[in-house]
Amino acid sequence: xxxxxxxxxxxxxxxxxxxxxxxxxxxxxxxxxxxxxxxxxxxxxxxxxxxxxxxxxxxxxxxxxxxxxxxxxxxxxxxxxxxxxxxxxxxxxxxxxxxxxxxxxxxxxxxxxxxxxxxxxxxxxxxxxxxxxxxxxxxxxxxxxxxxxxxxxxxxxxxxxxxxxxxxxxxxxxxxxxxxxxxxxxxxxxxxxxxxxxxxxxxxxxxxxxxxxxxxxxxxxxxxxxxxxxxxxxxxxxxxxxxxxxxxxxxxxxxxxxxxxxxxxxxxxxxxxxxxxxxxxxxxxxxxxxxxxxxxxxxxxxxxxxxxxxxxxxxxxxxx
Numbered sequence: 001x002x003x004x005x006x007x008x009x010x011x012x013x014x015x016x017x018x019x020x021x022x023x024x025x026x027x028x029x030x031x032x033x034x035x036x037x038x039x040x041x042x043x044x045x046x047x048x049x050x051x052x053x054x055x056x057x058x059x060x061x062x063x064x065x066x067x068x069x070x071x072x073x074x075x076x077x078x079x080x081x082x083x084x085x086x087x088x089x090x091x092x093x094x095x096x097x098x099x100x101x102x103x104x105x106x107x108x109x110x111x112x113x114x115x116x117x118x119x120x121x122x123x124x125x126x127x128x129x130x131x132x133x134x135x136x137x138x139x140x141x142x143x144x145x146x147x148x149x150x151x152x153x154x155x156x157x158x159x160x161x162x163x164x165x166x167x168x169x170x171x172x173x174x175x176x177x178x179x180x181x182x183x184x185x186x187x188x189x190x191x192x193x194x195x196x197x198x199x200x201x202x203x204x205x206x207x208x209x210x211x212x213x214x215x216x217x218x219x220x221x222x223x224x225x226x227x228x229x230x231x232x233x234x235x236x237x238x239x240x241x242x243x244x245x246x247x248x249x250x251x252x253x254x255x256x257x258x259x260x261x262x263x264x265x266x267x268x269x270x271x272x273x274x275x276x277x278x279x280x281x282x283x284x285x286x287x288x289x290x291x292x293x294x295x296x297x298x299x300x301x302x303x304x305x306x307x308x309x310x311x312x313x314x315x316x317x318x319x320x
Contacts, residue, residue, distance in 0.1 A: 016220075016227035017268050020061055020088055025069040028054035029082055029090040032072045032168050035193030036292045036300070037093045037113075037216075046070050049291040050091035052281045053112055053218055053235065057089060060234050060273040065280035074167050076143025079104045082219060089231060090219040093190055095145055101222075108217040109231040113292075114304040114313050116210030117149045118188035120176065120195055123205045127183070130209050134159040136182040139172040141165065145212065146185045153211040169194070187214045192298045230267055233260070236317045237274050241283035243307055243316040253278060260319045284314065 020026055030038035030050055038050040046054075046068070059065040071087055078092040083104040094100070095115075096108040119138070121127045130153065140146035142165040154160050164181055166172035173194050176184035184194065191206050198204055218235060220228050237260050244252030260274035281287055292300040306312025 059276040059280040075141040096217040110235040115187040115214040117212040120184040139181040149212040238284040240316040242285040
């Protein structure tokens with residue numbers, strides 16, 4: 001490697017971090033309104049699992065978890081806007097796929113929530129299986145993976161539905177609730193939040209079936225390995241803190257913060273970055289319970305979002 005190449009790599013590794021600090025906020029693309037994931041409340045505060053991931057990054061790099069420039073985006077634009085430099089991070093219930101990473105010049109920094117495509121239907125409709133929706137209109141989001149998932153599930157069975165795409169989640173839910181569509185098709189975690197906003201949630205049910213794998217993840221551009229590294233390890237810190245808290249209580253969480261903090265200067269951060277993140281948002285268990293668990297009112301079982309030690313898929317990568 002030449003000195004010039006090494007210098008170019010160093011400059012790229014600090015470019016986004018320097019820009020974020022100059023801006024004074026992390027520019028985060030979030031949804032246009034998904035309860036439990038990213039939703040703007042009446043007082044203007046953003047809540048949800050995705051929103052808290054953005055706060056965690058802001059706490060690490062800016063010493064202020066509220067230093068987030070919230071930028072709502074529809075499914076069709078959430079990746080192209082990031083690729084075009086209009087944001088520093090996308091946390092917008094977006095599923096990690098090879099096609100998305102390769103086509104847009106992006107990197108997925110880690111899975112924030114494991115999920116699967118599901119169906120919200122009226123409880124009294126008599127629909128118990130996706131096959132019973134064949135030939136009927138179903139509401140989906142423009143630019144989501146739903147269209148491909150529906151084709152992949154129905155076509156081999158010699159069946160088809162009639163997807164109707166909406167740019168805004170509120171419009172898709174309205175079309176479903178108004179009877180224009182027989183079902184609302186979306187990741188099941190997001191459907192739990194949408195169901196909760198209906199006037200009579202008990203009049204609707206989410207079918208047990210999942211027709212796809214949807215690992216929702218945080219996304220950054222692929223032109224800055226330093227920024228990618230920071231976002232990846234902020235997320236890994238949350239899992240490690242939960243794991244060590246289970247093992248040794250609050251002392252384990254404090255040890256994780258100290259251990260991760262020692263590597264901060266090498267990543268462009270200070271030694272307090274990890275402590276700030278955990279003080280601001282807690283461990284992954286805290287994020288999940290607050291936004292999707294019993295405390296949130298959604299009561300979405302953790303399932304695959306448990307740690308690997310409890311039968312889930314989240315694995316705490318070592319921080320030493």
